[in-house]
Every structure is written in C-alpha cells, then in structure tokens.
Amino acid sequence: MNTKSQELFERARQVIPGGVNSPVRACKSVGCDPLFVARAKGSRLWSVDGQELIDFVMSWGPLLLGHCDPEVTAAVHRAADLGSSFGAPCEGEVGLAEAVRAALPSMDMVRMVSSGTEATMSALRLARAYTSRDQMVKFHGCYHGHADSFLASAGSGLLTLSIPGTPGVPADTVKDTLLADYNDLTNVEALFKEKGQGIACVIVEPVAGNMGLVLPKKGFLKGLRDLCTQYGALLIFDEVITGFRLGLSGAQGKYGIVPDLTTLGKIIGGGLPVGAYGGRREIMQRIAPSGDVYQAGTLSGNPLAMAAGIATLSKLATLDYAALEARTLAFATEMKAVLEGKGLPVSLTHIASMFTLFFTETPVKDFATAKTTNADLYSTFYAGMRKNGVNLAPSAYECAFTSFAHSDADLDQTLEAARKVAF
Ligand SMILES: *Cc1c(COP(=O)(O)O)cnc(C)c1O
Numbered sequence: 001m002n003t004k005s006q007e008l009f010e011r012a013r014q015v016i017p018g019g020v021n022s023p024v025r026a027c028k029s030v031g032c033d034p035l036f037v038a039r040a041k042g043s044r045l046w047s048v049d050g051q052e053l054i055d056f057v058m059s060w061g062p063l064l065l066g067h068c069d070p071e072v073t074a075a076v077h078r079a080a081d082l083g084s085s086f087g088a089p090c091e092g093e094v095g096l097a098e099a100v101r102a103a104l105p106s107m108d109m110v111r112m113v114s115s116g117t118e119a120t121m122s123a124l125r126l127a128r129a130y131t132s133r134d135q136m137v138k139f140h141g142c143y144h145g146h147a148d149s150f151l152a153s154a155g156s157g158l159l160t161l162s163i164p165g166t167p168g169v170p171a172d173t174v175k176d177t178l179l180a181d182y183n184d185l186t187n188v189e190a191l192f193k194e195k196g197q198g199i200a201c202v203i204v205e206p207v208a209g210n211m212g213l214v215l216p217k218k219g220f221l222k223g224l225r226d227l228c229t230q231y232g233a234l235l236i237f238d239e240v241i242t243g244f245r246l247g248l249s250g251a252q253g254k255y256g257i258v259p260d261l262t263t264l265g266k267i268i269g270g271g272l273p274v275g276a277y278g279g280r281r282e283i284m285q286r287i288a289p290s291g292d293v294y295q296a297g298t299l300s301g302n303p304l305a306m307a308a309g310i311a312t313l314s315k316l317a318t319l320d321y322a323a324l325e326a327r328t329l330a331f332a333t334e335m336k337a338v339l340e341g342k343g344l345p346v347s348l349t350h351i352a353s354m355f356t357l358f359f360t361e362t363p364v365k366d367f368a369t370a371k372t373t374n375a376d377l378y379s380t381f382y383a384g385m386r387k388n389g390v391n392l393a394p395s396a397y398e399c400a401f402t403s404f405a406h407s408d409a410d411l412d413q414t415l416e417a418a419r420k421v422a423f
Contacts, residue, residue, distance in 0.1 A: 004048040005036045027394035030379040032386070034394075040067035042405040045391060053391040054410050054417075056400040060393075061209075061241050062266040064353065065315055066405020072270045075311035079304045087298070092306025099313045100268065100276060103248045106258045107278035111287055112301040116240035116265030117145030119275035120203065122287075122295045123261045124149060127201035127234040129293045130283050137191055137202040137233075139182040141211035141367030144203055144238050144263075152177040182208055183216065183366045185223040196231040201261075206251035209241040211370045212356035213349040213399045221257045228260070234283070240265035240275070241399075244313065246352045247321050270312030272305040319404050325352050328402045331411040332357070338418045344377060354399040357381075370397065377423065384421030390414050 002010075012019035020026045020034060027034050036048045043066055045055045055067070065072060079092070097110040113119050124147070128134055136149065144150040152162040152174035162174045178195065180187045182204075192199060202224055208214040228235040237259035242251040244267040252259055261279035268274050278284060286293045299305075332355040336348045345361040347369075358364045359377040378396035385392050392400060402411075 006033060008036045008048060009033050024393075024395055024398075029375070029396070030382040030394045032383055032394065035386070035391070042066045042068070043403060043407065043410045051389070053386070053389050054406075054414050055391045056402065056414075057391055057393050058401040058403055059271060060266070061245065061399075061401055062269060062271050063405075064245060064267050064401075064403050065270070065312060066403045067271075069270070069312070069315070069405070071315055072308050072311045075307040076272070076304050079307035082303065084304055085299060085302055090301065090303045090306065092303050092310060093301035096268070096274075096301075096306045096309045096313070097276075097278075099310060100264065100278065103244070103313070103317075104250055104252065104262060104278075106252055106260075106280070107262055108281035109284035110276050110278035111284070111295065112306070113275040113277070113295075113297055114273045114299050114302070114305070115145065116238075116263065116275045117147055118297065119240065119263040119265055119277040120144040120150065120236075120238055121147035123236050123263050123277040123279075124201065124203065125295065126277070126283065126286060126293050127236060127261060130286055131200040131232065131234060133198050133200035133233070134176045135178055135195060135198045136176060136200055137178045137180055137188060139180055139204055139208070139367075141182055141214070141370065142203075142205045142208055142238070143210035144205075145240075148173045149177055150203075152179060154179050181366060181368075182211075182214060183220050185220055185227075188224065188227060192227050192231050192233075196233075199231060199233045201234040201236050202228055203236040203238055205241065206237050206239065206255065206257070206259075207242050207246065207351055209354065209399045210397070211367050212358055212364065212373065212397045213351065213354055214364060214366060214370055215349060215351060216255070217365065221251075221255050225257050225259075234260040234279075236261045236263065238263045241354075243267060244316055245354065245401075248317060267312065267316075268309045269305050270308035272302070272308040273299075274302075274305045274309055321352065324402065324404060327406075327408070327411070328353050328355060331402070331415070332400075334415055335418055338415060339381075342421075342423055344423060345374075347373075353402040356399050359396070373397070380423050381418075381421060384423075385414075385417055388417035388420055390417045 038048045151165040153165040239250045243264040265275040347358040358373040360372040362372045375396040
C-alpha cells in the first residue's frame with residue numbers, strides 16, 4: 001500500500017521536474033523518496049501521513065526560531081490583513097534595513113531582494129561595476145545560489161580555467177570565474193599575482209556550510225581581506241547561512257573582518273522569501289536609482305516578508321546564542337560518540353547552532369577532506385533516523401541546524417533514535 005507521501009510524489013513527478021522545486025529535496029542522494037510535509041511547529045514537522053519528526057533541516061537554515069514561531073506568524077497575519085504586495089515602498093522595508101544595519105555595521109545601505117541567489121548575483125554585478133573589472137574568485141565547495149556565473153567547475157589543466165558546472169551555462173559566462181581552494185590562501189595569492197588587476201571581487205562563505213560545515217582556518221579570512229585591499233578588489237561575504245546564525249553580527253562580527261559587501265538570506269526572511277545585499281555607502285549608491293547599476297524586483301521588500309524578517313530579528317536579539325551554541329556542541333559531541341560506539345569513523349565540525357558529522361577518520365578542514373565522507377554510511381544513517389522520527393538533511397554534504405525551539409528533551413530523543421540505527 002502506498003503512503004500519501006508516495007502518492008503525492010507520483011503526482012508531483014507528472015507536473016514538476018523530479019517532483020520537487022529544488023533538487024536536494026528529492027532525497028535522491030540518500031536513496032529515499034521525499035516526505036511531503038503537512039505542517040510544522042517548533043522543532044518538529046509532521047508528514048502528510050502523520051509521522052512526527054524532530055527536524056534538523058529547518059528549511060535549510062532560515063528557521064533559527066523554530067517552525068511556526070508564534071510572534072513571527074502573528075506578524076505575518078497582521079501584514080497580510082493590510083495587503084500582500086503594493087509595488088510601492090512600505091514601512092517594513094525601512095525597518096528591516098535598519099535592523100540589518102544595526103546588527104551588521106559594515107552594511108551602511110541594504111537592498112532587499114527575494115532570495116539568496118538574487119542577492120549574490122546582484123552583489124557580483126555591483127562589484128564588477130564598481131571596480132570596472134570582470135573576474136571573480138570563488139571557492140570550490142562554496143555555494144552562492146544558482147546564477148550562471150557561480151555555476152563553474154574546475155576545468156582540466158590549469159587550476160584557474162573554469163568550465164560550466166551545468167549544461168545551459170555558456171563557457172563565456174564562467175570564463176571570468178576563477179576557482180580557488182577554500183582555506184588555501186597561497187592559492188588565492190597566486191591568482192591575484194597573475195590576474196590581480198582584473199579581479200573585481202572575492203566571494204566566500206566565511207564559514208562554509210554547503211560542503212558540510214567547514215570552518216575557516218585561522219588567518220584565512222584576514223588573508224582574503226588583505227589581498228582584496230592590496231589589489232583593489234571587493235571582498236564579498238556570502239552570509240546567507242551565517243548571517244544571524246553565528247550571532248547577531250554574523251561571521252564578520254565573530255571573526256572581526258569587515259567585508260566590502262555582504263549577502264544575506266535565509267534567517268532574515270524568517271521563513272519567507274527574502275534576500276538582501278549591502279555594504280559601504282559609496283559602493284551601494286551605485287545601485288539604481290541612486291546610481292547606474294540596474295537591479296529590480298516586483299516582490300522585493302514584500303510587506304509579508306519584511307514583517308516576518310523584522311519579527312525574527314527582534315526576537316533573536318533577546319535570545320541567548322551562547323547557550324544554544326553550548327547545547328548544540330554537547331549534543332553533536334554525544335552523537336559522534338554514539339556513532340563511534342558503533343565502530344564508525346566520525347569527524348565532527350561545529351559552530352554556533354550548526355554542525356556536520358562526516359563519516360571519515362580524516363579531520364575535515366577543506367573541500368578535499370569533506371569529500372572523504374562515506375556517503376553510503378550517511379544514507380544508512382539518514383534512513384534509520386527518519387524511520388526513528390528524526391529529519392536530517394538528505395545529503396552527506398550538508399549542515400545540521402538546531403534552533404532555539406529545540407529542547408533538551410528533543411536532543412535526548414534524537415540521541416536515543418541514533419542509538420537504534422543499525423549500520
Ligand atoms: C542558500 C544559499 C544561497 C542561495 O539562497 P537561495 O535563497 O536558495 O537562492 C546562497 N548562498 C549561500 C551561502 C547559501 O547557503
């Protein structure tokens with residue numbers, strides 16, 4: 001007998017490519033079918049078949065307050081009653097921009113968009129316009145959304161020769177995308193030595209969250225800052241995950257580095273579609289209509305999304321990040337011990353409310369070591385945890401996210417579920 005999830009997936013596959021609107025949701029890489037979700041509250045979600053799961057995906061990061069936070073939900077309801085979209089400025093846009101600037105002083109000015117992808121794509125255009133240069137340095141294993149220029153892979157031969165990472169991206173579009181290794185400053189230095197006068201920007205996830213969690217080596221971010229300054233390139237911190245997750249001031253606050261531009265998304269929308277980019281006033285003023293760099297959006301600064309963002313940021317400002325970080329570390333460390341108790345090799349990375357358990361003996365410090373994780377073991381772990389009522393990311397190369405809604409009882413129950421998984 002088919003479950004309702006399976007029936008929906010079958011229907012979805014007739015009308016939606018692969019049955020999903022974002023590829024990783026299909027759970028292909030862990031060999032499962034997706035769970036269709038009916039509702040969610042706090043740390044938990046319920047499938048359309050009524051299964052209750054403790055969630056560590058949290059919509060891939062946005063829900064630091066947990067699902068369906070009462071204050072955020074009330075703010076969205078209030079906004080919806082006043083109109084869902086005006087195509088004209090509204091007060092919420094000003095409020096959210098002010099809240100962002102108050103938390104992240106490097107962002108003198110902020111432009112709202114509707115996704116992280118739009119934020120990075122627009123920041124890149126702005127950096128190119130501002131520097132009158134075309135090239136960009138990005139790092140293997142870092143993800144900056146699905147705009148063409150970012151979807152580059154390493155070509156054969158020269159490390160610096162990029163090829164499209166997907167069909168549909170012209171080779172010409174990624175010829176200006178220079179790839180470097182995360183945490184390898186020598187590599188970036190060499191690129192600047194060779195092409196420094198043509199490099200508009202370096203874009204980096206200051207804490208990498210899209211190859212599993214990989215922390216920046218001591219001196220790496222500072223080194224990028226110095227190289228950018230020396231060569232007149234802009235440093236873009238893609239804080240779409242880390243913004244408001246590592247703390248109110250993001251990775252830039254935590255590591256004390258001032259980027260020229262910052263991109264945000266995920267948490268600042270409180271679960272609604274929001275992205276933002278911002279930075280130094282003189283750079284941001286190049287954006288139309290105060291400047292000549294075109295960027296626009298029908299639903300940008302949407303009043304519902306602004307209300308959700310403002311409610312989220314105001315509540316976060318009252319919460320204890322350090323306590324959540326300590327609880328998350330204790331939990332992840334215990335989870336590692338449970339898995340090691342089963343004779344499995346585990347390498348744990350952790351910061352704030354995010355962590356990754358890599359199934360490898362190799363300490364994970366960069367993309368190459370992240371790739372040593374045993375994806376088959378992860379698939380077994382994923383399926384076993386899902387059966388036992390825990391929703392993990394359906395890929396071995398992702399972070400797990402805790403939230404302020406995860407109670408000690410939730411974490412204990414998750415460890416109990418892990419003890420029962422047979423490998
Ligand atoms: C999720 C993510 C993006 C893309 O954001 P979307 O809202 O999915 O377009 C960009 N950068 C980073 C670091 C991300 O994690």
